[in-house]
Amino acid sequence: MALTRLKLTAFRNLLDAEIRPASGINLLIGMNASGKTSVLEAIYLLSLARSFRSKRLKTLIHHDEGAFTVFAEFAQPQTQIKTTLGIQRQQHAPETEILFQGQKPQGVAELARHFPVQLINPDAFRLLEGSPKDRRQFLDWGVFHTQPLFMSAWQRFQRALRQRNSLLRHARIDPLELRLWDQEVATTGELISTLRAEYLDRLRPIFSQFLMRLTELQQIDIHYQRGWDKQVDLSSYLASALAKDKEQGFTQGGPQRAELRVTASGRLAVDVLSRGQQKCVVSALKLAQGALLAEQTGQHCTYIIDDLPAELDIQHRQLFCELLEEQNTQVFITAVEAQAMQQDWKHPDRMAWFHVKHGKIQPTQFSSIS
């Protein structure tokens, strides 16, 4: 799905703003604090019903207003099928109101499937330097979008794990009940783990190709650690770890502890790569996810890229832009300087420039803001 219209009301400093983006590259240029990241934040909200900056959506409401609204229209480029999505958060309402095609969606998964978004921002480094959870989220984005079995396995696993953990904290444990939850954790956990490993096997070669185009870096590897002892299946592992799990009061091993180790010549990438090199690795990983999604499902994801020029020299910037354009998908890029984003774009006809100034957005030409 491509975003064809975005209307923002009282969303951060954007009191009343509207854009009709191009189906290809969209450049949002503006000074610091003009509202560029807020536009990306609104687009991200359309996919996940949450922000990448704040835990509480109420903080996104303009300081002088009582509610924000994000309204969007989408079109499927091949079929021209049109959809609408509206999200409103009121200061005093108990929850966020979401209307997808005029109706309450079944869950956030429905929004994510409808409009997959990949974010590359200064926090994207977290993929390398952050916690294992950040890397599991990255991996699961891809598995969720390409493996129909994943979602229900994940929900069943989470429920069974919660039940098992609660049981572990009881003074007396009913062995029959424990066996029941162990079985459910083991069956769904093994499936999740297999789906993740298979996904990563498909992602690796695509990632390497992107990385080769972006940098001269070699020997970047991604190792998958499934979260429990390599030698045994999950069922046997749970049985062998029971005494320790009881002592700790929670299940210590399983897919909830999986980890991705990204290494450069055998050392952790975050310890040895420069910031620019790290940005290239993270960008190649995210581009690979989008390309694999398109290859497997025919669906394109939308890239939102905050401050693209940051950390990249002109050569790497141009290579990155070239790759983005080749993906034939919708992209939103913010930058402070228009000059830094002036490339030899191959399809200027599919591009749109927007000037963001004091919370207002104007479609514009490169020449008028450079």
Ligand SMILES: Nc1ncnc2c1ncn2[C@@H]1O[C@H](COP(=O)(O)OP(=O)(O)OP(=O)(O)O)[C@@H](O)[C@H]1O
């Ligand atoms: N709830 C809110 N109500 C009104 N203004 C807000 C709210 N939250 C943030 N702002 C302000 O909105 C402005 C735009 O912030 P935003 O992060 O979108 O800017 P930006 O153009 O991405 O800037 P930079 O280039 O510095 O990253 C800032 O001045 C910020 O303080």
